[in-house]
Amino acid sequence: MGSPIDNPLHTSQICRLxxxxxxxxxxxxxxxxxxxxxxxxxxxxxxxYDVVSQSFSHLFLAQEARRASExxxxxxxxxxxxxxxxxxxxxxxxxxIGCQSHxxxxxxxxxxxxxxxxxxxxxxxxxxxSSGIALYESQRxxxxxxxxxxxxxxxxxxxxxxxxSIPDAVYFGEGERRVGEILQGLEACETGGxxxxxxxxxxxxxxxxxxxxxxxxxxxRCEGPRSDDLVTAYPVLPxxxxxxxxxxxxxxxxxxxxxxxxxxxRRPYRELASQSVMQAxxxxxxxxxxSKIELSSYNFGSHSExxxxxxxxxxxxxxxxxxxxxPDELYRHEGxxxxxxxxxxxxxxxxxxxxxxxLRRFLDKSVTATDITGVLKELVARRVREVKLFYIVTGYENxxxxxxxxxxxxxxxxxxxxxxxxxxxxxxxxxxxxxPFTPLEFDPVILDRGRLDTILNQFSTAVTQxxxxxxxxxxxxxxxxxxxxxxxxxxxxxxxxxxxxxxVTFDGSVSAGTAAAxxxxxxxxxxxxxxxxxxxxxxxxSGRDARFARYTKLRTYLDGPSGRATSPAGQSPVRPVGTPxxxxxxxxxxxxxxxxxxxxxxxxxxxxxxxxxxxxxxxxGAWLSRAILGDAPDLAERLLxxxxxxxxxxxxxxxxxxGFTVIGITVQNPEDxxxxxxxxxxxxxxxxxxxxxxxxxxxxxxxxxxxxxxxEEALGRFLIASHAPATVRREDDGWYRLExxxxxxxxxxxxxxxxxxxxxxxxxxxxxxxxxxxQRLIEELGGANHRPDALYGTTLEVCRLAAGPGxx
Numbered sequence: 001m002g003s004p005i006d007n008p009l010h011t012s013q014i015c016r017l018x019x020x021x022x023x024x025x026x027x028x029x030x031x032x033x034x035x036x037x038x039x040x041x042x043x044x045x046x047x048x049y050d051v052v053s054q055s056f057s058h059l060f061l062a063q064e065a066r067r068a069s070e071x072x073x074x075x076x077x078x079x080x081x082x083x084x085x086x087x088x089x090x091x092x093x094x095x096x097i098g099c100q101s102h103x104x105x106x107x108x109x110x111x112x113x114x115x116x117x118x119x120x121x122x123x124x125x126x127x128x129x130s131s132g133i134a135l136y137e138s139q140r141x142x143x144x145x146x147x148x149x150x151x152x153x154x155x156x157x158x159x160x161x162x163x164x165s166i167p168d169a170v171y172f173g174e175g176e177r178r179v180g181e182i183l184q185g186l187e188a189c190e191t192g193g194x195x196x197x198x199x200x201x202x203x204x205x206x207x208x209x210x211x212x213x214x215x216x217x218x219x220x221r222c223e224g225p226r227s228d229d230l231v232t233a234y235p236v237l238p239x240x241x242x243x244x245x246x247x248x249x250x251x252x253x254x255x256x257x258x259x260x261x262x263x264x265x266r267r268p269y270r271e272l273a274s275q276s277v278m279q280a281x282x283x284x285x286x287x288x289x290x291s292k293i294e295l296s297s298y299n300f301g302s303h304s305e306x307x308x309x310x311x312x313x314x315x316x317x318x319x320x321x322x323x324x325x326x327p328d329e330l331y332r333h334e335g336x337x338x339x340x341x342x343x344x345x346x347x348x349x350x351x352x353x354x355x356x357x358x359l360r361r362f363l364d365k366s367v368t369a370t371d372i373t374g375v376l377k378e379l380v381a382r383r384v385r386e387v388k389l390f391y392i393v394t395g396y397e398n399x400x401x402x403x404x405x406x407x408x409x410x411x412x413x414x415x416x417x418x419x420x421x422x423x424x425x426x427x428x429x430x431x432x433x434x435x436p437f438t439p440l441e442f443d444p445v446i447l448d449r450g451r452l453d454t455i456l457n458q459f460s461t462a463v464t465q466x467x468x469x470x471x472x473x474x475x476x477x478x479x480x481x482x483x484x485x486x487x488x489x490x491x492x493x494x495x496x497x498x499x500x501x502x503x504v505t506f507d508g509s510v511s512a513g514t515a516a517a518x519x520x521x522x523x524x525x526x527x528x529x530x531x532x533x534x535x536x537x538x539x540x541x542s543g544r545d546a547r548f549a550r551y552t553k554l555r556t557y558l559d560g561p562s563g564r565a566t567s568p569a570g571q572s573p574v575r576p577v578g579t580p581x582x583x584x585x586x587x588x589x590x591x592x593x594x595x596x597x598x599x600x601x602x603x604x605x606x607x608x609x610x611x612x613x614x615x616x617x618x619x620x621g622a623w624l625s626r627a628i629l630g631d632a633p634d635l636a637e638r639l640l641x642x643x644x645x646x647x648x649x650x651x652x653x654x655x656x657x658x659g660f661t662v663i664g665i666t667v668q669n670p671e672d673x674x675x676x677x678x679x680x681x682x683x684x685x686x687x688x689x690x691x692x693x694x695x696x697x698x699x700x701x702x703x704x705x706x707x708x709x710x711x712e713e714a715l716g717r718f719l720i721a722s723h724a725p726a727t728v729r730r731e732d733d734g735w736y737r738l739e740x741x742x743x744x745x746x747x748x749x750x751x752x753x754x755x756x757x758x759x760x761x762x763x764x765x766x767x768x769x770x771x772x773x774x775q776r777l778i779e780e781l782g783g784a785n786h787r788p789d790a791l792y793g794t795t796l797e798v799c800r801l802a803a804g805p806g807x808x
Contacts, residue, residue, distance in 0.1 A: 013091045015792030017084050021238035022099045028236045037073035039187040042108040046120035049078040053241045057114040059234035068180040075100045094131035105131045108143045115149035125500035137168040144168045156488035169198045169210040173219030176229040219540035227276035232283035242618035245290035253298040258364040261435040265540040274305040286629050289622030291641035292319040301329040307585040314592050318641040324349035328367045331375035335581030342590040346385040353392045356401035361557040383422040391429040395446035397455045406462040413466025427463045428471040431479045436534035439551040445530045477515035488533030601664030603686035614656030617648045638668040645691040654791045655774045659798035662691040696751050698800040701764040707793040709783035711762035718780045722749040
């Protein structure tokens, strides 16, 4: 694992971090020993863990690395939040630490940096320099820094005026199959030859660019995506998302919105057949223990088999979610809305974008007034819980555009919404960021704050005066920084480097220091008609000439009329799109979900190993699913979810407990559930109708003495606070017996037990009831300040249940 000098992160610091469970040993990484690995890879996210927990780009990279070789050591590192940075700095540890190895990024052979949100790139220079890694590739031999992700095409900020590059290589486009090829190449090289190999590989691996390599690279595309291209086998991280998986069903987008970088660069639209999607879904259940599925797609309603997919997935998973969508698809695709409602979707996020017909034409958002009003009538009539409408402010809004928008708000708020007040309507708007490799890269960047703020204020007024909600746009500073970061303007790279040198980072919003630095760039003089510069060494989407021709055409729409005020009166239905979804399909989905809700779990007594201790209830649920399917693979089609039943969620996410418990397994056709092959960790079906019958249980609590303060007194305070005071009687062998009165036992907290102080740990053997709160006891053991290392270091082993195997 490395010497103590190489291993700067110890238990005393880990337990004080925001997500300490991340740093517990996690068997799902399936890593070789550190000193036996052929390549050591650290996958780096530039935002904090909770920000990117619903993203799967780091999981994709981990899957590619493991498929490339079983001998690669894989680890994750996330941008530490401000509190974690203070903890790490105080202990002398660098900010970029592997969550499994507990080693600094400088100990690895390669860093795979996932860049998803434009503004988070500001964290990369600070993370490297603060972790003892040279900033520019020309100054370092190890670790190699390879960067990719959806924001990689906005890469101008990575290079200095003299052409110095921060990363050793940049990968552009879709990485399926190619990322693994890159890692296999690095694995096969001697350490000193890896940089030269990257330069050579850049000339032949599509999407890979490296200094000294091929002149122009084309963003890679996943041709003919297959089920094994989807993210299905990856390390399962603790937290509320552990049992939720994202399942990609399409690549690219059918539409050509002029402002959308991913929609422009990831053409053409490709979809996976329902059979391939289902193969991947079952693999997700087997490998990741997923019980909930979120469909990932730019426009999931575009899939030609969406009705089949929703039905089959709902038959096999406990929950199936779908993301935001276009109002025209939802309105024009006959039966799609009814299908989604049958699938229990009650909150809809619709991208309207332009405030008027004229501006939507300029943005190439092919959504008409009829689409918008038509779908809103349907949603309000069905009394959905919530509708969110998202807009983009371009800076070209005039009085006619704003009058049209005000008329729309009057119709929606006063006429339509008032008739069906059960639907919550929320508006939001942000300023348009002109992105490279889109037609709008040729549109002059608007940095007139007064002009944009005036339009946003008028937008908000139009919404609120008709009694609807509006969410504040992102701050001006966030827009300014994002727009300048992607602009390619000289001086931006140097500004970012200077900020990193002062310890300035991005933590979800732009700091005052960052805003001031970028304002100084603006005040120093911005060229008139500043436009975004796309990197000349990358080819993505359509060519530059084609993008310019398209922009020229879109620009003509700004000179056209704004259009009539949006109103339902006198509008003709538009031509339907997509194959109509039958009433039979909708009814089958509705009945599938109704029957799923009627299912009740079957209970089983189990013994949980110590590896699950402290990983949290959702991670444990995923572990249970994987373990069951590993022993009974035929259940994959029918298993819906597994859940620990005794302690969820009473013991919180931080208690490191293991041993005997009762789990609930929900399957289709529960009468056919057979788990004989799953022994010995599944002992038998639990005899009681309710798992509460397992109480009282016997458990052993062990707390290292260097993490607890006066444990005997802390236990006494806990018992008194829980209305379960005890009389303590000393025994001959060093134990102290807890004798509980009748009233104390009625509290169902602690029914009896004993404790002693050993050479290195405090041990308490307790008989506990259903109202016992382990986290409260451990916090009491941590003293007046609730030392977090008490929660991290204390374990609780359940040794016996009141009934069933393990009972008396």
